[in-house]
Amino acid sequence: MCNQSVGLIQRAVEEVGISTVSIALVESIAKRVKPPRALLVPYRFGYPLGEPNNLTLQHAIIAEALALLQDEGTPPILKSRRR
Numbered sequence: 001m002c003n004q005s006v007g008l009i010q011r012a013v014e015e016v017g018i019s020t021v022s023i024a025l026v027e028s029i030a031k032r033v034k035p036p037r038a039l040l041v042p043y044r045f046g047y048p049l050g051e052p053n054n055l056t057l058q059h060a061i062i063a064e065a066l067a068l069l070q071d072e073g074t075p076p077i078l079k080s081r082r083r
Contacts, residue, residue, distance in 0.1 A: 007033030014075070021068045023048045023061065024078070036075035037068040042082065 007030065010020040014036045021037040024030040025048055030038050041061060043050050049058040064081060071077050 004029050004033050007035035007038070010035040010037075019069050021065050023065050027078075027080075030078055034076040035078075037071065037077045038079075039065040039068060040078060040080045042080075 006022050007024075010022055011034070013020050019037075020035070021039070022035050024035070024038040024040045025043065025045060027040050030040055039061070041048055041050070049061050051057065061081065064079075068077055068079060071079075
């Protein structure tokens, strides 16, 4: 699904009181669309959770994204993940 579309949908869902978080691949799009909460990852298209079969890395990315739901900051919240 298009990163831009997801960010726009997130904002609409948040307006009715449902918290959302996404994993973004393209920083410029995430900054332009301003989803409420997004984790920017340094991986290529098709691999938002990193390398295949690396369960430790994949679980860490998901946990880091979900942790953004606990962030008390004012949306939009964009956090970058390093390799």
